[in-house]
Amino acid sequence: MDTTRPVRLKLTHVPTVVIITPENATIINAMVRSVMALGNCPMCKAPTYIPCLTSGLDGIHSAGSRHYANAALDFRSSDWPLGSRDTVLRALAGELGNDFTYRIESDHLHIERRA
Numbered sequence: 001m002d003t004t005r006p007v008r009l010k011l012t013h014v015p016t017v018v019i020i021t022p023e024n025a026t027i028i029n030a031m032v033r034s035v036m037a038l039g040n041c042p043m044c045k046a047p048t049y050i051p052c053l054t055s056g057l058d059g060i061h062s063a064g065s066r067h068y069a070n071a072a073l074d075f076r077s078s079d080w081p082l083g084s085r086d087t088v089l090r091a092l093a094g095e096l097g098n099d100f101t102y103r104i105e106s107d108h109l110h111i112e113r114r115a
């Protein structure tokens, strides 16, 4: 991943209950860049979609989950704009490269750093 490109972290909605760690900044940056592929609202110029982080180190996850190793984040996926899923996931694959994996789990997108 090109880490020299500017990142607009302020685009990410982070609920106060989520505990994120510096190690997870790469995931946040990749997600923010990926949703930027959706572009801006033509009327108001604001981003079409702002990703919502729903879980980091907090929460209850399966045994052995990478969340407990500060190596995974969840983003709400149920609020993605209609028809945006493929665009976001395609961009995300390019942003994350081979060091991370992701998958859709019911109502959220789970992204984790490979062990």
Ligand SMILES: [Zn+2]
Binding pocket: 055, 061, 067, 072, 073, 074, 109, 110, 111
């Ligand atoms: Zn998760």
